Amino acid sequence: MKTPNRTLLAATLLAALSFQAGAQPVIEITKQTTHLIPVSITGFTGEVESVLRFDLSVLGIEASDPAEYIISGKNDGQVEGSLTQAGVARPIFLRAYVGGSARSQAHAFANDIARELRQTSPIFQTKIAFRLSRGGSTEVGMSDYDGYNLVVLTHDNALVEAPSWFPGGRALLYTSWMTRNSVQIFEHSLATGARRLFAGYPGLNCSAEVSPDGRKAALILSKGGSPNLYVCDSDGGHLKQLTHTRDEDSSPCWSADSREICFVCRSGRAVLQKISADGGSPVPLHVSGVYGNQTAPDWSPDGGKIAFTAGSGNFSICVVPAGGGEAERLVAGEDPCWAPNSRTLIFTQRRSGKKVLCLLDVPTKHVKDVRQISGSCSEPSWAR
């Protein structure tokens, strides 16, 4: 009920800015996207303060001088806070948060600040799933986007890989070795905890990804004699083979409109290809500026970019326009996955024998580690 007022206010202020300053706002908006925004954060304590600092830092909004914006408030009982432009008396907004935990109140406040300063959709109350290796076993872990509130979803004491979300986060698909002699895909409902076999064909069944519209799933099966790309309905039915290559295909991901699939094809080296979800011939994605293998693609939810991993061993996270072109090498790491805001990536870095999850603000190349969880974390999938 309060949101429309705030949106109206923001829109009106923006309109007023445009009216006042003529061509200047264009420069202003570009700056707002790509530079680190210095802010001051005052009045908060303990967990609320650290959540605020972490969340904002993930989007390149950092506590430093001279501050362009002042974030102030308090957290005795409930979080109350305001966002004010430096040198301006009246706050952009002033709000109090009720219900939930102190952490979730702080996340909600940070979401409101991010909406104003970065014009992106909120991500601080979203979930991630990942592969969690501890000792000899691997399980599916799920947590808040920052690594807090970990829930270990499986207890199979078997290998597991590639958790991925159904749109809206109602269920996960993952690849499991739980039956020992086969590698199958299971659907795991988060509401009930029940799971069912999603794909159990002879040979390898892996890397299932549900389309953003929730109607189809792309997956890799080897029943035809080589690991190839298939598509099926999101209940597992109506299976259709899309590729027929002798060398293996891997790592499918979906376009925002659910009409195309980007995947990895090894022909000499691993390259990215695109194919219509209805079938037809795969088309190479033209990627310049990087050498070596191109693997683990993820298509941004806004449809504009594809993040992927370049290299073999010395991996780097790269982003290329979805239509192809010059790839930008961003940071060392592998296996990127987009946040719902199409701005933040979560990915894996290898550090002294284990894998850790990191967050990357793509425009500013600012990297933050997700909270350290004991064990090795990899293959992150962001609920969106």
Add this chain to the structure above:
Amino acid sequence: MKNLNVFGIFILGAALLAAGCHRKPASLTPIPGMEAPPQPQTQTGGIGSGAAVNPEMPVTTERTPEGIGLNANGKYNELINGPHDEDRDKFKADTVYFEFDKSAIKPSEEGKLQDVANYFKNNTSDALRVEGNCDERGTEKYNLALGERRALSVREYLANLGVDPQRIGTISYGFSKPVESGHNEAAWAKNRRGDLVLITPKK
């Protein structure tokens, strides 16, 4: 800027009035509880409720451009789904090694597979599992598919030597089961492999 401030203050005031916050200028944003999902029904080694096997299991040993099709009802599956023994040592010396990022059988490995093929010609009630593995220089989903392709290449090579491919099952472990933990070519070369496991009816 002056006009903007006046305008902004006016709008802000109107919004705050609309929000009903006269004395305390803070609107309330209720946080929906972020519930932890219920724990899954833990069934170690089991599938859980609602399990259903895909009905459309192809029964084929077709040769296609991509390889030789896998069969749910072949000798391998018959053995593996019944009482059986597994021997990891029998073909230990015949472990098949691969080039980096490749799945083709190297000439140096051909003799090993000839020995394995000869064994199966003389032991017609046995089956084989080929376990495909990779080194650490690939991303996880990529390695999983590459490991399976390597296992399938071994299967295909044995089929070409006369072994019924439906006596051979494959499984990929990607990089999850290295035999060497080093980060150098010596370790990588040992990890890029196909392990051969003999499956026999329970004695």
